[in-house]
Amino acid sequence: MDVYEKLKILADAAKYDASCSSSGVDRSENDGVGIGTACAAGICHSFSADGRCISLLKVLQSNACCYDCTYCTNRRSNDRPRATFTPRELADLTIQFYRRNYIEGLFLSSAVWRSPDDTCLQMLETLRILRKEYYFRGYIHVKAIPGADARLTHQLGLFADRMSVNIELPSEQSLLRLAPDKNKQAILRPMGQIHEEIHQSKHGLVRYRHAERFAPAGQSTQMIIGATNDSDYQIMKLSEGLYQKYQLKRVYFSAYIPVMSHPNLPAREGFRPPLLREHRLYQADWLLRFYGFQADELLDAEHPNFHPLIDPKANWALNRPALFPV
Amino acid sequence: MLRLSRQLPLSYQYDGSFEGFLCCVFASFSAHGRPAAIVAEGEEEQQGFLPVFRIETDREQAARVYRSIPQKISPQALVFVEHAFRSCLEGKELLLLDFLDQGYDCGARVLRRLTDDTVHALTAAVRSYNNEAEQYRQFLRFSDYQGVLVAQMEPKNDVLVDLAPHFTARFPRESFLIYDVKRKKALVARPGKWTVVVLEDFVLAAVSQEEARIQTLWKLFYDTIAIESRINERCRMSHMPKRFWKYMTEFHPSPVAKDHDTAENESFLLKT
Numbered sequence A: 001m002d003v004y005e006k007l008k009i010l011a012d013a014a015k016y017d018a019s020c021s022s023s024g025v026d027r028s029e030n031d032g033v034g035i036g037t038a039c040a041a042g043i044c045h046s047f048s049a050d051g052r053c054i055s056l057l058k059v060l061q062s063n064a065c066c067y068d069c070t071y072c073t074n075r076r077s078n079d080r081p082r083a084t085f086t087p088r089e090l091a092d093l094t095i096q097f098y099r100r101n102y103i104e105g106l107f108l109s110s111a112v113w114r115s116p117d118d119t120c121l122q123m124l125e126t127l128r129i130l131r132k133e134y135y136f137r138g139y140i141h142v143k144a145i146p147g148a149d150a151r152l153t154h155q156l157g158l159f160a161d162r163m164s165v166n167i168e169l170p171s172e173q174s175l176l177r178l179a180p181d182k183n184k185q186a187i188l189r190p191m192g193q194i195h196e197e198i199h200q201s202k203h204g205l206v207r208y209r210h211a212e213r214f215a216p217a218g219q220s221t222q223m224i225i226g227a228t229n230d231s232d233y234q235i236m237k238l239s240e241g242l243y244q245k246y247q248l249k250r251v252y253f254s255a256y257i258p259v260m261s262h263p264n265l266p267a268r269e270g271f272r273p274p275l276l277r278e279h280r281l282y283q284a285d286w287l288l289r290f291y292g293f294q295a296d297e298l299l300d301a302e303h304p305n306f307h308p309l310i311d312p313k314a315n316w317a318l319n320r321p322a323l324f325p326v
Numbered sequence B: 001m002l003r004l005s006r007q008l009p010l011s012y013q014y015d016g017s018f019e020g021f022l023c024c025v026f027a028s029f030s031a032h033g034r035p036a037a038i039v040a041e042g043e044e045e046q047q048g049f050l051p052v053f054r055i056e057t058d059r060e061q062a063a064r065v066y067r068s069i070p071q072k073i074s075p076q077a078l079v080f081v082e083h084a085f086r087s088c089l090e091g092k093e094l095l096l097l098d099f100l101d102q103g104y105d106c107g108a109r110v111l112r113r114l115t116d117d118t119v120h121a122l123t124a125a126v127r128s129y130n131n132e133a134e135q136y137r138q139f140l141r142f143s144d145y146q147g148v149l150v151a152q153m154e155p156k157n158d159v160l161v162d163l164a165p166h167f168t169a170r171f172p173r174e175s176f177l178i179y180d181v182k183r184k185k186a187l188v189a190r191p192g193k194w195t196v197v198v199l200e201d202f203v204l205a206a207v208s209q210e211e212a213r214i215q216t217l218w219k220l221f222y223d224t225i226a227i228e229s230r231i232n233e234r235c236r237m238s239h240m241p242k243r244f245w246k247y248m249t250e251f252h253p254s255p256v257a258k259d260h261d262t263a264e265n266e267s268f269l270l271k272t
């Protein structure tokens, strides 16, 4: 299979939010609160037909997955074309795109190819060629593979600017239901490790050789919204916990886009991605991160969801008539 | 310093260079007056009945005016004047003369006089200049011609030299050339040095097969990652105005490669 065929499959597999590959990092997020467009690497080189910023070559190393997550097109039991880049092919492609000013860097993720360790080794070799052979100084965001050996995760972090691990779904029950091969521990372990290593590297607790730094641009995660019936309250509580515990730079939400049919998933017919809900969650997330709000102030067990038509801050005020007598 | 209170019944003509403009400033202050117009060579039409006074470019005079700006106004004012001069604002020369006249009088504060018509117009022009330079950092596209990266553009403002710091830092080990098609000049860079040259006749040969292959891959990537259920043409256009598309690889028809045996492929042709 030539690189053209592979790129076609592996870029397509990386574009949907409901898979290992999703990011949200390069999403254009100007929602009127003045954040501007958030670009991982600072420069948007192009804008796709859906208006999203293109800053990084966002692809999977492989989509030949041995896991079977219900919501994902790459799942083992789905019949679709499979491809795997060799590290050399992917490194060369990145460099050639970078030289032509098409991109700012690479956003690399992968399905679980053979095993988490094997997958990680392929990604590692791609990054090694880029950084050590081509002296590539562009931006690299890499997704850690849950279940891989901690030493491999460590190596990845030394080559990357930013690392992330997908939390995937807002609750453990949802994970059990839709991503049976994954579990909370396997996801949280690398997240904890990355947090720990970023911390050590920043505070000089560990001296890395050649003054290497571990994921200097920090850690982020993302989760799928609307594939399960987790409430906004659960989602906000989880985000709050992640910010506090792992000092994440960002939690990204991505409205579920149905690409698969399955009894455990929302019916595909007439399903509209919950874009407005995603937007409300970003507004609430903004309140958490910059205005010192707590999840419990915005929602509670009795009001577990944001009103789709009212922004969360107004919602907060409306629920407190004592503070804001009208 | 004396303000330029007198209106001179003539217009200045200069060679269009920044140094030439600084000499017009020098001449105005020597005459204690401002001309009715300052016109670059080749843009003579609108001068009307007034006699034209030709200002010769003199490096010594230009250097004196140049040094006076950071000294008597502020270093920021010098950057501002240079950017405004390279902007596409019509009549910028007279406005800049007025700006300098005010600046010599009141110092660094002049940049904050946003209610003043001159300062306001120039500030808007500088903003548009900087925006466009930023847009070219995003949207400029290079093609590889025998190891040399070549890009073409048609900016409204004369942003060429402002692209040099960014791209020389981005490509420390590459040779590259950025051609301003309308102004017929190019930024030419080799590792460690760069310069701007005039290229009257610039013809690009067909791309190599390898270049065509990479361009095809980029177009494939670009087309693949748009999510159909979210197509938003208005959003795309507001971030990336149509006028940039002409030279962007992702909007080109599929590249046609020439076989390697033709002489044209020796290098892209440079004729000065």
Ligand code: SF4
Pocket: A018, A019, A020, A021, A065, A066, A067, A068, A069, A072, A073, A074, A075, A076, A110, A111, A112, A179
């Ligand atoms: S691990 Fe699950 S989400 Fe990731 S690619 Fe495989 S099936 Fe998809």
